[in-house]
Amino acid sequence: MxxxxxxxxxxxxxxxxxxxxxxxxxxxxxxxxxxxxxxxxxxxxxxxxxxxxxxxxxxxxxxxxxxxxxxxxxxxxxxxxxxxxxxxxxxxxxxxxxxxxxxxxxxxxxxxxxxxxxxxxxxxxxxxxxxxxxxxxxxxxxxxxxxxxxxxxxxxxxxxxxxxxxxxxxxxxxxxxxxxxxxxxxxxxxxxxxxxxxxxxxxxxxxxxxxxxxxxxxxxxxxxxxxxxxxxxxxxxxxxxxxxxxxxxxxxxxxxxxxxxxxxxxxxxxxxxxxxxxxxxxxxxxxxxxxxxxxxxxxxxxxxxxxxxxxxxxxxxxxxxxxxxxxxxxxxxxxxxxxxxxxxxxxxxxxxxxxxxxxxxxxxxxxxxxxxxxxxxxxxxDADGYLFVTGRLKELIIKGGENIAPREIDEALYAHADVIEAAAFARPCKTYGERVEAAVRVCDGSTLSNDMLIALCVEKLGRFKAPDKIHFLPELPKGPSGKIQRLKLLDLTEAA
Incomplete structure (x- = not known):
């Protein structure tokens, strides 16, 4: 055939x-x-x-x-x-x-x-x-x-x-x-x-x-x-x-x-x-x-x-x-x-x-x-027919009534050479409804800190979209294909 x-x-x-x-x-x-x-x-x-x-x-x-x-x-x-x-x-x-x-x-x-x-x-x-x-x-x-x-x-x-x-x-x-x-x-x-x-x-x-x-x-x-x-x-x-x-x-x-x-x-x-x-x-x-x-x-x-x-x-x-x-x-x-x-x-x-x-x-x-x-x-x-994915309906972070696509934050974090895996997610918040947090896996020997990565995000995205907290994990949860399961991160980092 x-x-x-x-x-x-x-x-x-x-x-x-x-x-x-x-x-x-x-x-x-x-x-x-x-x-x-x-x-x-x-x-x-x-x-x-x-x-x-x-x-x-x-x-x-x-x-x-x-x-x-x-x-x-x-x-x-x-x-x-x-x-x-x-x-x-x-x-x-x-x-x-x-x-x-x-x-x-x-x-x-x-x-x-x-x-x-x-x-x-x-x-x-x-x-x-x-x-x-x-x-x-x-x-x-x-x-x-x-x-x-x-x-x-x-x-x-x-x-x-x-x-x-x-x-x-x-x-x-x-x-x-x-x-x-x-x-x-x-x-x-x-x-x-x-x-x-x-x-x-x-x-x-x-x-x-x-x-x-x-x-x-x-x-x-x-x-x-x-x-x-x-x-x-x-x-x-x-x-x-x-x-x-x-x-x-x-x-x-x-x-x-x-x-x-x-x-x-x-x-x-x-x-x-x-x-x-x-x-x-x-x-x-x-x-x-x-x-x-x-x-x-x-x-x-x-x-x-x-x-x-x-x-x-x-x-x-x-x-x-x-x-x-x-x-x-x-x-x-x-x-x-x-x-x-x-x-x-x-x-x-x-x-x-x-x-x-x-x-x-x-x-x-x-x-x-x-x-x-x-x-x-x-x-x-766009006018040439190329698609640009801006977010996922179930994963959008809604902070103070404004939609924030987790992908924007992911990309800001990946801009640092020490970051191997990254995923932003929402956490319920009394002030804004939801706040931004993120989880990362960094390479061995990295000296990256919470404040350093937040500063990177502020520089690239502004204070409003930047995470309030970064969780450093040995591994981010993934599905069978290796895709990071963003929605599991809230429970995984609950006690952090």
Whole structure:
């Protein structure tokens, strides 16, 4: 099957796996030394898993829970489930027992594919109806499937309330890979370095679906390691990577450097999941000589909705870019797209948008407005079509009736070279309603103090927006992708 730049992929994931198998070539290489997995072997093993699942009497579109870390077995579990026409339910292993138990119960799965390393986690969290499948000897003819059949169920991080189960079809999941492939001009010669967990939409759609539809391959690591990142990129011959801002900051503060061969091979690095501070991006590019492409995506949109173009086209530092493969608008108070440079809620529509929230019609209805999926992010679009994210509705700090975007404060803090992680947040206050505080992680040996960082923010933002207090933490709380979970900081710093 051929990737068309001007239209989303047709068919199902099964169709695309079959097409890649017919072409041949490597699909995955792994950092754990398990050996390469070519498309023909992937097809053969995925088909076997699919046949065994079908023999269990599962209906088309039924959930199959997958509890696997990054690796060969996890890749085959995912492809085996979707190849059979079932709904791959990717369980976030870092979410904690309560969240795992909720997902396993809510998804209605009867069968789970579980890696030995997380067997005890599964045992502690599983509902009584859910069985771990170990015997794959029985087989059955596969269900017929079509593009609109369910393919993926992934739970949002649930920073407030219970997580929501995002349902993607074969069509929307493939379209998610297509938006990445089109934006980054991916082709058969490209190999993605995957260090993000495949139970997260970035790891799954960007670094797995992108190569599937473009004909490329994946270099998969078990997890991110700042000390091994460049060596892994070199050993597995990757020429692009997708990470999150915290990883870029950790690499910047690491003593490790890529080899000249690695630097020459890398076409670009990709940043997503949260805003990338301009000072961090500029410093990274100056040190390593690798262009960073800032992007934006959501679980609900099978990852990417916006991306900066590749060099030599214009990249606007501080913006996640322009729309590729979908439409992105800024909605005004009337919930209609507004004129350029007007702040409002960012919304998206296109082939990569989710089908629904599983068993939650109220949330599904509230998320869609006149065909647009509302993201909950605030922003503005300039005259060239570049989006600038100004905040998140749930994270805005409202001090004395004035809206303050935490991102402004984050970027001021990241301007200091000793700051590795930073996040501003609101604390209730009798005088102003809310006051500004922030949490940071600094590099070892730093002599930074509360007063020094507050003074930096006052210089850049003024006294009103500057934090009243800075909390120095050994680590900021993060979700499965490495995105800082800002809303957890209030409770985490309560006694400080």
């Amino acid at each position: 051929i990737l068309h730049r001007d239209q989303p992929p047709e068919g199902t994931l099964r169709d695309w796996v079959d097409a890649r198998a017919a072409e041949g070539g490597d699909a995955f290489v792994f950092s754990d030394g398990s050996g390469p997995l070519d498309w023909q072997a992937l097809q053969r093993e995925a088909r076997a898993i699919a046949g065994a699942l079908t023999a269990q009497g599962l209906s088309k579109g039924e959930s199959v829970a997958i509890l696997h870390p990054n690796g060969r077995a996890g890749v085959l579990a995912f492809y085996g489930v979707v190849y059979g026409g079932f709904r791959a339910t990717m369980v976030n292993l870092a979410a904690g027992q309560d969240a795992i138990a909720y997902a396993l119960d809510h998804c209605d799965a009867r069968i789970a594919l579980v890696h030995d390393s997380v067997a005890e986690v599964f045992k502690a969290a599983r509902p009584s109806r859910l069985k771990r499948m170990k015997d794959f000897s029985a087989t059955s003819a596969l269900h017929s499937i079509d593009p609109q059949d369910h393919a993926l169920l992934m739970y949002t991080s649930g920073t407030t309330g219970q997580p929501k189960g995002v349902v993607h079809t074969n069509a929307s999941l493939l379209a998610g890979g297509w938006t990445t492939a089109v934006a980054h001009d991916l082709g058969p010669a490209d190999r993605a370095l995957c260090v993000l967990p495949i139970c997260h939409i970035n790891g799954l759609c960007v670094t797995m679906m992108g190569p599937l539809v473009s004909g490329g391959s994946v270099a998969m690591c078990t997890k991110f390691s700042a000390s091994r990142f460049w060596a892994q990129a070199d050993a597995m011959q990757a020429n692009w990577f997708s990470v999150v801002p915290t990883i870029i900051s950790h690499l910047l503060h690491s003593t490790e450097n890529p080899s000249k061969a690695t630097m020459a091979r890398l076409r670009f690095g990709r940043s997503a999941s949260s805003a990338l501070a301009p000072d961090v991006q500029t410093a990274f590019e100056a040190r390593f000589g690798v262009p960073i492409i800032e992007t934006m995506g959501l679980t609900e949109t099978a990852a990417q909705i916006l991306s900066n173009p590749l060099p030599p086209a214009v990249r606007k530092i501080g913006s996640p870019g322009i729309a590729f493969g979908n439409e992105v608008a800024v909605l005004g108070a009337d919930l209609k797209p507004g004129p350029p440079n007007t702040e409002g809620e960012i919304a998206v529509r296109g082939p990569n948008v989710m089908l629904e929230y599983l068993k939650n019609p109220e949330a599904t209805k509230a998320t869609f407005t006149q065909g647009w999926l509302r993201t909950g992010d605030l922003g503005r679009k």
